[in-house]
Amino acid sequence: MPSASTTSVTVLLLFLSLLSLATSDDLQLLLTLKTTFQNPNTDALFASWTPTNHTCNFTGITCNPDHTIKSIELSSRQLTGTIPFDSICQLKSLQKLSLGRNSLSGVVSEGLRACVNLEYLDLAGNFFSSSVPDLSPLFQLKYLYLNKSGFSGKFPWDSVFNMTNVVVLSIGDNPFDVGPFPERVGELSQLKWLYLSNSNIEGKIPKGIGNLTELINFEVSNCFLSGEIPVEISKLKKLWQLEMYNNSLVGKFPSGFGNLTSLENFDGSMNYLEGDLSELRSLTNLVSLQLFQNNLSGEVPVEFGEFKKLVNLSLYTNQLTGSLPEKLGSWAEFDYIDVSTNFLTGVIPPEMCNRGTMKELLMLQNRFTGGIPASYGNCTSLTRFRVSDNSLSGIVPRGIWGLPNVGLIDIGSNRLEGPITSDIGNAKSLAQLWVYDNQLSGKLPPDISRATGLIEINLSDNRFSGDIPETIGDLKELNSLQLQNNNFSGRIPDTISSCAALNLINFAHNSLSGEIPATIGSLPALNSLNLSENQISGQIPASLSSLTLSLFDLSDNKLSGPIPESLYVEAYNGSFAGNNGLCSQKIKFFRRCSPDSGGSKDLRLIFLVIAVGVVVLFSSVSFITLYLRRSQKDHEKSLKEDSWDMKSFHVLxxxxxxxxxxxxxxxxxxxxxxxxxxxxVLGSGKELAVKHIWNSDSGGRRSSRSTTPMIPKSVKKSSEFDAEVQTLSSIRHVNVVKLYCSITSEDSSLLVYEYFPNGSLWDRLHSCGKMGLDWDVRYEIAVGAAKGLEYLHHGCERPVIHRDVKSSNILLDENLKPRIADFGLAKIVQANASKDSTHVIAGTHGYIAPEYGYTYNVTEKSDVYSFGVVLMELVTGKKPIESEYGENKDIVFWVSSKLKNKESVLNIVDSSIPEVYREEAINMLRIAILCTDRLPTLRPTMRRVVQMLEDGEPCKLVGIIVSKDGSKKEEVKVYDKP
Known part of the structure; x- marks a missing residue:
């Protein structure tokens, strides 16, 4: 018989043999896994994964004491490829698999079910294209992260209820099929973290939620929840964060809600909650409270003023009344307050910037009284200051004007007094200055030119006086300048032509004199010009004809001489009224111009100049001919010598x-x-359109180095420009204009597109008598343009934001099918602008989304807003900006003001649309209203817009039934839909 010692040695050798075999198998499995995954720096990441190294020393691998593999931790490693679960789950001791926040894709196979010992599974933040498999065998799971991974289909709730020890369940941000909030969720009694936001879950929050007494975080935002907040939620006394925004929850805060005394972050905004805030007054640990856009009423509890941790408070768009607590925000490092659009009264709490950290003070559209507390003049951390539409009075504290980080000062529609002081030169971050409709006075200080980031200035309806400072021309980013209804005098400064980004100028109802600077006609982006009701004299510069304006008004001045023929546009009727010295050969109600119009002295001078010019011309013919021949030779020679880079994106x-x-x-x-x-026009007869982009600091001047005299100086080549053009070149869609190629040199950049002889939607709606645009055509244009934008937003590898959606950027082919043009061009121009230029293109006046005035951020939802304006143009036939809308009002405001009853709505539909199509037109108008919602989050995506438009496809006439009854003849029109 073998001895005991011999037996022990045999067992030990057998164990070591099995261990070696297991380790060898694990090694092969991991090496297979290495070949499956890809990474931009694969060699470095998997450098330790070699056959000669022990698996326990592999990067991201942790072992048990017996050297079997316990965990794989490869999250956030930029991994791509698919996950070979069939191989991974052969690691029988594997308890943790963490592959989150990579770029893994493909199908999550049933092989995952073999990982029966898993306690931790993280697949979040990937790009899978399957449903979640049945996870029933994984009953030991405690941590399950599947959020934002592209999973779809039905979520396997039944298998989750087998995981009785689950602590974290994070499945949000996935397009699961709509399903109800499961009643059995209360069975997961160990749950501490429940994340279901953006998962399409619907129905009521179940009462069983009260059984989750260990819950710390509960997030169900951006879903389809309805009903009231269950009273059982008050049992969750460990709850630290509760997020349920953007649902359809109703009713009051349940009794006992104040028991959630551990709550620090609560967001119930964008619901239909009502009642007062009294249940929240005991939540003394609140750090952030977000309840905006509900139907809440009553007063803000005085206890809020004693909350020692509160740093964020957002209660805007409710029906709150009373005053705010005096000590509100004075204890902690307060960040922002937004209580706009309520019925709040009293004074602005003075101590919210006590710690010098406050960034945003937003209290517009209330009934606040008193003055602006002087303490905010020292709050240098402020980035947005908005107190418009209140009843504030007194002098604006001097320091407000010079806050160094503020991007928006909005104090309009109050009773504030005093001047804009020279401190404004210190406001280096200021982009919007809105002080309209107050009692401000004094001169506009020349120091305003040192606030070089200014994009919009609105000083209208005040008592400002004196000259418009010449330094205004230093504001190179200025997009909108509104000085109407003041007492400004003197001449319009010539320097205004240096503000190349100007889109809107309104100097109406002042005391300006002198002549209209001819240089205004050189402003390339100008869309609206109103100089009415002044004392401006002289002739109308012919240069204004180079502008394409949606609003043009020179009425009630002292202008004289002929109206330039190029301004004989029907849309400008009324633009010249009240100028008795004007004459015209074509426009009615004006006297006919005599040969002496403009003055006999001027006429003699003109004849003299012509005579001299003729002499000079004849004497210079030989010189010019010689110069042109040499120039042509130099031109041809220089083209050969210059270095051009042509990148083609199609067969050319x-x-x-x-x-x-x-x-x-x-x-x-x-x-x-x-x-x-x-x-x-090519030799073959094919027509192309070429967009030439110039740098914002070039002003269109020709470079001295330019080898092509007819091409102005353009953008400097940059990697960002190349990257943007490369993105645009990859776009292939029937409703998006085709980009054939780009041609660039050091001084010039050209983009070559297909050409459309039928022009733009703007031309057809507003310049060509709506030629050919019956309702079917309008509908097809709307759907096609929407599909083009949908593709840009959702169909590309990364979203392409148009940034300047408007009817003039929707081109029409020979069959009036729409093409989106200039997509992403704003980003290209911005990428190549000077370093000091941060807001090169902000869109076009009348189409710009309101959030641009808040954040300057342009998103897909900004495009959606602009498209909503286009839909309104299609339905009403009107322009985005027209005088009938009222001062500073646009088509969105005008349409909203007409929604009182069905009759008033019908009246805004274009009269050329037949009655049978009126309901379809109103349906499109409803979609337009959704698209132009004030809040970006409430606007639909372009994908949803396409769906809504297609659901509302107009009925089509398919036949006419004619019947005769004696002498009576009847026709019955038959349509394809009821």
Whole structure:
């Protein structure tokens, strides 16, 4: 018989043999896993994963004492590829698998079910394209992270209820099929973290939620929940965060809600909650309270003023009354308050910036009284200061004007007094200055030019006086300048032409004199010009004809001489009224111009200049001819010598020389803030459109180095420009204009597109008598344009934000099918602007989303707003800006004001749309109203817009039934839908 010692040695050898075999198997499995995953720096990440190294020393691998693999931790490693669960789950001791926040894709296979010992599974933040498999065998799971991974289909709730020890369940941010909030959730009694936001879950929050007494975090935002907040939620006394915003919850805060004394973050905004805030007065640990956009009423509890941790308070768009607690926000490092659009009264709490950390003070559209507390003049951390539409009075504290970090000062529609002081020169971050409708006075200080980031200035309806400072021309980013209804005098400064980004100028109802600077006609982005009700004299500069304006008003001045023929536009009727010295050969109600119009002295001078010019011309013919011949030779020579880079994105039938030779004045067909557009006709007869983009600091001047005299100085090449063009070039969609190629040199950049002879939707709606635009065509244009934008937002590898959606950027082909043009061009121009330029293009007046005035951030939802304006144009036939809307009002405001009853709604539908289509037109108008919601989060996505438009497809006439009854003839029209 073998001895005991021999037996022990045998057992030990057997164990070591099995251990070696197991380790060898694990090694092969991990090496297989290594070949499956890819990473931008794979060699570095998996450098330790070699056959000669022990698996327990592999990066991201943790072992048990017996050297079997316990966990794989490879989260946030930029991994791509699919997950071979069939291999991974052969690691029988594996308890933790963490692959979250990578770029893994494909199907999560049933092989995952074999990982029966898993206690921790993290697949969050990936791009899977499958449903979640049945997880029933994984009953030992305690931590399950599947959020934001692209999972769809039905979620396997039944298998989750087998995981009785689960602590974290995070499945939000996935497009699961809509399903009810499961009643059995209360069975997961160990749950501490429940994340279901953006998961399409619907129905009521079950009463069983009260059984989750260990719950610390509960998030169900952006879902389809309805009903009241269950009273059982008051049992969750350990709750630290509760987020349920953007649902359809109703009713009051349940009795006992104040028992949640551990709650620090509560967001119940964008619901239909009502009642007062009394249940919240005992939540003394609150750090952030967000309840905006509900139906809450009553007063803000005085106890809020004693909350020692509170730093964020957002209660805007409710029906709150009374005053705010005097000590509100004075204890902690307060960050922001937004109580706008309520019925609050009393004074502004003076101590919210006690710690010098407050960034945003938003209290507009209330009934606050008293003055602006002087303490906020020292609050240098402020980035937004909005107290408009209240009843504030007194002098604006001097320091407010010079806050160094503030981007928006909005004090409009109050009774404030005093001047804008020279301190405004210190407001280096100021982009919007809105002080309209007050009693402010004094001169506009020249120091305003040192606030070089200014985009919008609105000083209208005040008592300002004196000259408009010449330094205004230093504001290179200025987009909107509104000085109407003041006492400004003197001349309009010529320097205004240096503000190349100007989109809107309104100087109406002042005492301005002198002549209209001819240089205003050189402003490439100008869309609205109102100089009415002043004392302006002289002739109308012919240069104004180069502008394309949606609003143009020179009425009630002292202008004289002929109205330039180029301004004989029906849309400008009334623009010249009240100028008795004007004459016209064509416009009714004006006297006919005599040969002496403009003054006999001026006429003699003109004849003299012409005579001299003729002499000079004849004497210079030989010189000019010689120069042109030499210039042409130099031009051809320089083209060969210069270095051009042509990148084609389609099979091309033309060369770069054909394009470059066509960039000349006679081929110019359009101008805009982003550059000139040229029509190019190839030798084959094919027509192209070429967009030439210039740098914002070039002013369109020709570079001294330029080897192509007819091409102005353009953007400097940059990697960001190349990246943006590369993105645009990859776009392939029937409703998006095709980009053929780009041609760039050091001084010039050209984008070559397909050309559309039918022009734009703007032309058809507003310039061509709505030619050919019956309702079917309008509907098809709306759907096609929506699909184009949907593709840009959702169909590309990364979203392409248009940034300037408008009817003039929707081109029409020979069949009036729409194409989205200039997509992403604003980003390209911005990428190549000067370093000091942070807001190169903000869109077009009348189409710009309101949040631009808050954050300057342009998102997909900004495009949705602009598209909503286009839909309103299609339904009403009106422009985004028209005088009938009222001062500073646009089509969105006008449409909203007409929604009182069905009759008033019908009256705004374009009269040329037949009655049978009126309901379809109103349906499109409803979609437009959704798109133009004030809050971006409430606007639909373009994907949803397409669905809504297609659901409302207009009925079509399919036949006419004619019947005769004796002498009576009847026709019955038959449509394809009831």
């Amino acid at each position: 039938s033309f060369s770069e020389d054909e394009i470059l030779d066509s960039i000349k004045k006679e081929n110019l067909i359009g101008k805009g803030g982003s550059g000139n557009v040229y029509k190019v």
